[in-house]
Amino acid sequence: MPYRPGSAVSKAFHHLVELCSRKPMAERVDMSGRKVIVTGATPGSIGYQVARTLAAWGADVAVTCPRNGKAARETLLRELRDAGHRSNCIEALRLDLADARSVTDFAAWYREVSDGRLDVLINNAGILRDVLWRWREQRLSADGFEIHWRTNYLGTFHLTRLLLPMLLESGRRSGDARVINVSSHQHDKGSNDRLFAPPDRLDSWTAYGQSKLALIHHAFELHRRYAADGNLRSAALHPGSAYSNMTFGWQDEPRWLRRTKRLVTPLAPLILLTPEQAAQTTIHCATDLHLEGGHYHERCAKAEPIRDARDEAASRRLWEESDRWFRSLGQR
Numbered sequence: 551m552p553y554r555p556g557s558a559v560s561k562a563f564h565h566l567v568e569l570c571s572r573k574p575m576a577e578r579v580d581m582s583g584r585k586v587i588v589t590g591a592t593p594g595s596i597g598y599q600v601a602r603t604l605a606a607w608g609a610d611v612a613v614t615c616p617r618n619g620k621a622a623r624e625t626l627l628r629e630l631r632d633a634g635h636r637s638n639c640i641e642a643l644r645l646d647l648a649d650a651r652s653v654t655d656f657a658a659w660y661r662e663v664s665d666g667r668l669d670v671l672i673n674n675a676g677i678l679r680d681v682l683w684r685w686r687e688q689r690l691s692a693d694g695f696e697i698h699w700r701t702n703y704l705g706t707f708h709l710t711r712l713l714l715p716m717l718l719e720s721g722r723r724s725g726d727a728r729v730i731n732v733s734s735h736q737h738d739k740g741s742n743d744r745l746f747a748p749p750d751r752l753d754s755w756t757a758y759g760q761s762k763l764a765l766i767h768h769a770f771e772l773h774r775r776y777a778a779d780g781n782l783r784s785a786a787l788h789p790g791s792a793y794s795n796m797t798f799g800w801q802d803e804p805r806w807l808r809r810t811k812r813l814v815t816p817l818a819p820l821i822l823l824t825p826e827q828a829a830q831t832t833i834h835c836a837t838d839l840h841l842e843g844g845h846y847h848e849r850c851a852k853a854e855p856i857r858d859a860r861d862e863a864a865s866r867r868l869w870e871e872s873d874r875w876f877r878s879l880g881q882r
């Protein structure tokens with residue numbers, strides 16, 4: 551059922567209908583020889599399930615985790631390799647999207663270990679801080695941006711921009727390169743006005759929605775710029791409401807909530823999708839041979855984002871402003 555933006559009540563109803571109806575699964579595609587990056591693949595996350603499936607379908611998958619230590623990365627790699635037909639996962643590397651240096655280092659590392667080849671970039675990593683709406687002030691990144699904007703959108707723009715030459719090369723060679731942005735139905739909390747004139751006060755959910763709207767603009771603009779000439783298809787998606795580290799790993803939670811959570815966590819599968827179920831639309835967009843780029847997807851099918859997302863002038867302006875920021879980092 552295509553998503554219709556609306557109130558919290560209609561979203562909850564929509565989610566319930568989803569829970570009770572058949573959960574679509576992506577159809578298996580042979581991904582042998584395809585090189586894929588999945589950002590944000592910590593165990594327990596949706597990205598982890600995406601990476602596992604793509605490795606099992608034969609892709610060479612590189613995954614990223616921002617904070618995990620070496621031991622956790624090695625466990626993740628071992629599991630991914632077990633999921634694959636062969637030891638086809640390149641490696642897991644640290645990537646902090648909110649840190650320009652980390653993004654640059656990651657891109658340089660990837661270029662080297664992959665011989666400059668990248669077929670599919672899955673921009674999955676993201677944050678939603680302060681699920682409980684308790685922050686009174688915006689939280690800023692080290693370089694002064696609102697933290698959701700910096701991590702979910704600007705960091706993703708930066709990474710994609712650095713990897714773009716490899717994707718275009720792959721598009722020319724294989725005829726099929728892709729950028730898949732994991733957005734959210736919460737993008738309907740965003741608006742184009744706020745993209746260019748962010749207010750001083752912004753609660754975390756609105757900030758999250760704003761960054762997710764920007765990710766849809768980013769996917770659509772990429773598609774407009776590079777689909778025809780570069781064979782680079784781009785799409786955005788909502789994975790569904792799932793229980794993951796994001797849903798259950800709330801920061802600074804009060805003790806009563808931690809206790810309640812412990813009690814309700816076993817019930818999570820009754821009210822939310824599993825990370826594996828939530829991974830399906832991402833996998834579908836990354837692999838479906840007939841995927842029509844330049845669209846928003848839900849439940850492994852095209853869906854309609856809010857009207858602001860279809861404003862081409864806003865997408866173009868956002869791209870140009872983000873690109874100016876990118877160049878101000880001394881990069882091209």
Ligand SMILES: NC(=O)c1ccc[n+]([C@@H]2O[C@H](COP(=O)([O-])OP(=O)(O)OC[C@H]3O[C@@H](n4cnc5c(N)ncnc54)[C@H](OP(=O)(O)O)[C@@H]3O)[C@@H](O)[C@H]2O)c1
Pocket residue numbers: 589590591592594595596597614615616617618645646647648674675676677678701732733734735788789790791792793794795796797
């Ligand atoms: N779960 C849902 O219901 C839902 C609904 C709609 C959309 N989404 C979107 O789906 C995507 C995956 O979410 P999830 O539910 O799987 O959440 P998750 O379990 O919290 O996974 C998010 C991933 O992003 C990584 N990450 C966090 N901060 C980062 C940074 N600064 N730089 C690079 N990576 C960073 C996390 O690493 P750490 O674990 O080390 O923090 C983790 O690997 C996100 O984009 C989210 O917005 C989720």
